[in-house]
Amino acid sequence: QLQLQEAGPGLVKPSETLSLTCTVSGGSISNNLYYWGWIRQPPGKGLEWIGNIYYSGRTYYNPSLKSRVTISFDTPKNQFSLKLSSVTAADTAVYYCAAPLIWFGEAMKAFESWGQGTMVTVSS
């Protein structure tokens, strides 16, 4: 069973770049079975899909965030990361990293493994 752990600053100033990493244990981030995702949840609100990265490095982003988001791999550290630029108070949220359910050797379009989440507040 994969384990994921988010890390990064809990406070980011407006207009700056939010940077988070997700460390994966129990499996290799280079495994071509998997893709890896970021999801966020503003306080008291619902889940919002941010984007996914595939083993090939190909990324897919939420259109509403696409101009500000970058998801990438740090393979030697078995991590993937999220960068969100030009943040505002609306980006205050718990940020989760996640990995898909593997069902009979195929990655499903559903996240089974989640990190515990990390709260990021955007404030001066």
Added chain:
Amino acid sequence: QSALTQPASVSGSPGQSITISCTGTSSDVGGYNSVSWYQQLPGKAPKLIIFDVTSRPSGISPRFSGSKSANTAFLAISGLQAEDEADYYCNSYTGSSALEGVFGGGTKLTVL
């Protein structure tokens, strides 16, 4: 890309059955069999309970079931238990490659 539409809240008594709807469009829920459902307890990460519209991951109770009709997906919970009280979210994929995710707004289930 618009969020999928869920009722804000549903409620039921222990032992009863409830259904939560998730309405999208032909570009997401109606177009692909990639609907999943998540249960989220307060302060916890979401937990996958249904994938591919009707399938349950290992260890998920058969009291949880999923279905779909046209552009609307449904999560049914039978034999309600107190521990089912949680927020429930649906998810689908959309976009030209069906690789862009979208969540519903979430439904708060109260067990009376």
